[in-house]
Amino acid sequence: MKGWSWRSMLPPTSPSGSFCAATSGSPGQRLKQRSSGWSTECWVGVRRNVHPKVQPERIRNMSRYLFAIWDGGGAVAPELGVARRLIENGHQVRVLADPTLRAQVATVGATFSPWVRAPHRTSNDPSGDVVKDWEVRTPFEGLRRMRDRLIGGPAELVASETAEQIGDYSPDALMADYFMLGAMIAAQGAGLPVAAVMPNIWALPVRGVPPIAAGFPLAQGVPGRVRDAMLIALVNRVFAKGLPALNQVRDRHGLRPLRSFYDQVLGVDRIFVLSSSTFDYASPFVPANVSYAGPVLDEPQWAVPWVPPWSEDDARPLILVGLSSTFQNQGDLLQRIIDALSTMPVRAVVTTGPMIDPDALTANSNVSVVRAVPHGPIMEKAALVVTHCGHGTALKALAAGVPMVCLPMGRDQDDTAARIVHHGAGVRLAPNASAEKIRRAVAEVLERDSYRLAAAQLSSSITAELASSRLVEELGSLASKPNQPRQRS
Template sequence: MRYLLAVWDGGGATPPNLGVARLLVERGHEVVVLGDPTLAEAIADTGAVHRTWPTAPQRTSTAPEHDVLKDWECRTQLGALLRVRDRLMTGPAARYAADVVAALDAEPFDAVLADGLLLGALIGAEARGIPTGLLVGSVYLQPSRVRPPFGLGLAPAHNALDRARDRAAYALMSAAARAGMRPVNAARAEHGLAPVRNPGEQWDHADRVLVLTGSAFDDPPPDAPNVRYVGPVLEDIPADGPGIALPPGDAPLVVVGLSSSYMKQVDLLTRISRALASLPVRAVITTGPAIDPAEIPAAPNVAVVRSVAHAELIPRAAIVITHAGHGTLIKALAARVPTLCIPLGRDQPENAARAARHGAAVVISKKSDASAIATAVLDLLLEPSYREAAAALGERIRAEIDSGVLLAELEGLAEVGRQAR
């Protein structure tokens, strides 16, 4: 069967989508990926065919100045969310829709799979009547009457007051989302589709919303009938080389991975490195493509590299220090490793709060000094309950990955499309 996969270069948010491509190719299906030029190598590594977006916005290099969002420029979390809305989700919807329609008109596909932020790609698939799977490489982010409001790290409702809170937050967030929908509805009108009130309604038009996380990790499931939890896809960002020489000795290994995209994290990485240099541990710090490893001080017990495969390092770690981006965090939990979460923005406070509620993480501020970071690391190393909680949660996440539900959903979508052709 043939799939069209629509993605964008979202740093660590992108590998799960490409892992879906790899899974389908290994199953014997054909996958064509519309994606940024910066993803060419990673897409080729999956065995899929890469095509750049003809007109939609995209990154031409990993340099910060070529980032589509530049959300680190925003002073508030709300400002950053509006930046994502205007530059990715809604603003360029017509261009994404046109590119997907052109691809579908040029050759036959049985299903379209699209990153959940690319509302325009979903419009293009809907316009041509192709079965659509929306990929959510994180926890479920849309407002819901049965879940806490996004962005505050609140716990699920436990009483009538909490439930009233969630219903009120749903109404407020849905209303706020309507403010950016004019470009979406203009694109829908161009393709003969009725308007929608908010991004959640566009998601509702997809045949499936496939949430690529552990259902045990997320809060209670949303009240949308097309949502399926299918387990995380533990795809790695391509590494610089085959491996890394760890610092010598047998002290506990600490793996550090902050965002693979630029989020002004140099100072935080420096404080983490100094904290780890003062402790009886071995550490590997990965800076990602946006940061030169030479900018971060190393030490005899602290190696600093641009990248290394998470699958190689994380299972050997005693703890992982992360910004709580979903990719790094869920890989640690799936490997039964507790985490020190230092959120920088985006969905990271939500991810960190969930890990902490499960007892598998300590969460500290991104402004924490080296002493506070060192104290948190020691807490995680010396208190066994964190590792026990991570092991318990990891078992449940692994079971969902091994269940095969993701592949069943993907092939089910394409089978419907093939029968309709």
Template sequence: MSHRTYLFVLTDAGGTVPPEMGVVRRLVDRGHRVTVLADDPLEVPALTAGARFRPTTGRVTKPFDDWAIRTPPGIARGMAEHMIVGPAPVQAADTVAAIDELRPDLVVVSSFAVGAMIAAESRGVPFDLLMPNTYALPAKGMPPFGVGLAPAHGPMGALRDRAFGAAGRRLFDRFALEPLNAVRTDHGLEPVATMWNQMQHARRQLVLTSAAFDFPAELPANARYVGPVLDDPSWAADVPWTPPTGDDPLVLVAMSSTFQNHVECLQRIADALGDLPVRGVVTTGPAVQPGAISAPANVTVVASAPHREVLRHASLVVTHGGHGTVIKTLAAGLPLVVLHHGRDQADNAVRVTERVAGVAISRRSSSQKISRAIARVLGDDRYRQAAARLGEQVAADAAGTALLDELESAPLARDPLG
């Protein structure tokens, strides 16, 4: 096998970091040369994965408090300004400099790293797009992203999807298309008709989930389901953990690794566990201090724990519905109770409930309603059986070679000994 040179240009979107760094680690383990270009907070995860790290010249991924925004236009504007086109000029310049110095065979980018995509195009280097969630771009048969809808049926369902898709495209183009095309022009490229076209220029769209978890749709020819990456984040992977004593079912509570104004929700979940004959383990992650949660006697609250280890002992997971937590839970054959907060979480929740692998309730639910949902799933073996069936395919896809097969199929752009 010829060793290749890869340049990863990654943005810090919280839960996307562990799977993307997992991709980096797998290539390093295969002997490839990998450099990560990103903001300073990703330096430690990149070095831990074995890659070289190259810092951006200015902060590319800016803080975005999406939880505080209540309207779709506000969300679209915020994403455009903070995550997509706002960072694009700096990101494009940094990526051009890195390409010219490193001469990579392939540039691999986070979903919204449009500046890096433009830079790769302008230098004639192919780029692959990482999607560490379900398929997020418009596709025939796929429910619109971020809305939490089940697949449509019949002519009215197709009309629903077209209407939602067109509205979403217009909304993002309203804030992102003109500045995106300005960056393309600065780098000698023709304008695109819609923001989504930029993502469609990828050599491969690598969907880091299982096709069995996503809904079936007509994806473009360059899209590939390559299986999920189940790595724990670097800040939790090596934390010592032992299960709490007792024989009652263990319930893991794993919410967002970034702040989503979810402290009150965590408290209501902890209170709900206090009313049940279970052993509760609440991991708050870096966004919330454990002391912010008042724990009943049967609940342990910790900043972090290796979820891979905890899931070996668990019977159920209560979560906000982030893709990483959901897919790890299913791979372990466990059902879920999902209290989705935003982003892609409603989409993940409906994929769970459509497969009867758990239930979804409002994040504003009372502790009594949360308690009833947990008891319902623990007391009905159909949820565990459905989760186990789905989890078998998820785990098989995670253990497969599709991801590396696709990344290593990129043609060598230079003398491999050079």
């Protein structure tokens, strides 16, 4: 924290966020404590809610973080997982996000403010999706939509709302999803330390790695390097068209213009990649201010407990199926996966996610179709995961040492699938693969030990990375930095 003050110690909208009656004593001196779930600490000059796991000696080192995120499906759980870890370590967090995330934010113990003018979702209906990427036919069309509808186009609206939150909340640092460029601009304009978070693999172009959304393996030889260079040039051209508008937003917040669209992310104080550096083959090529913090494997708040319909002594291999938690028009693919597994001597749990009604799918008795269950406990017993290669599902499977059949449907899923295949931990099919092709791929991964051994090797690496992660400590150091002057040239 940047120095003690009465105002900086007050929580934003806590029911117990009022001044104590006591006025004597030194600032920061604790006078009394009472506990019921969340405890209420009464210090000279301030009364506030404290997470029940927090030790009293940590409170004086408390910092306040403003998170700026969006309802990005699988990105939400790891980003809120970071918020939960900060809160459990005595810090305070306010989350600026889509109204659809209010309940999930409350569950981790943070306070919530909704986006109002910036693009946002008010329901899970696909019609309210900001990007509607399932409509696009090429990766470049998808990138243009992301640029105009989410990343660059709304930057002024995102910046203005973030600036209002900074004025109201007085945070010590901003933690922004790497798509929230406007939030970074507002914080930099206010002189705050800024961290960008990538809740997946490294996503910006770097030499030596194919660009995001291509789904290509690592280049082998000159032809592959030429391929990557050409693709990166095309991707750069797409985002370069968003630079003039982005610089206009920066100018309004007192910041100098950028030479590259990507520099808005690359120029923040720290970038945290919530993935495994062993898994992501881009990790040797990233800039010096990037830290691989390891995957944050929190379950989504909407997952509910599940009781298996089979007896405990059923020896058939257990398979978990999980596609996107957002709409990607995945209903037909789910049915083809179910058709493939229904003819095999396996048990399968198919999780449809919030967007697909389980009753709309038809399955045999060996396949249980449910909307949402926690994946972690099932993966502990699973022999295989069939997935679209969302980063969260893929890294949970690898952390558990479970190989995969990959059916990526777009976004960064093809790139995650490419890394799984690169490490030998699974096979990859096109999303239009027939039920018979899916069945053969499942049989191959179940029968060949090499896939399981490769997944087990990655599991060991991920476990070691998680044990050594210093994410909370690094964020604490970031928040303790003094305010920076504006960067106007």
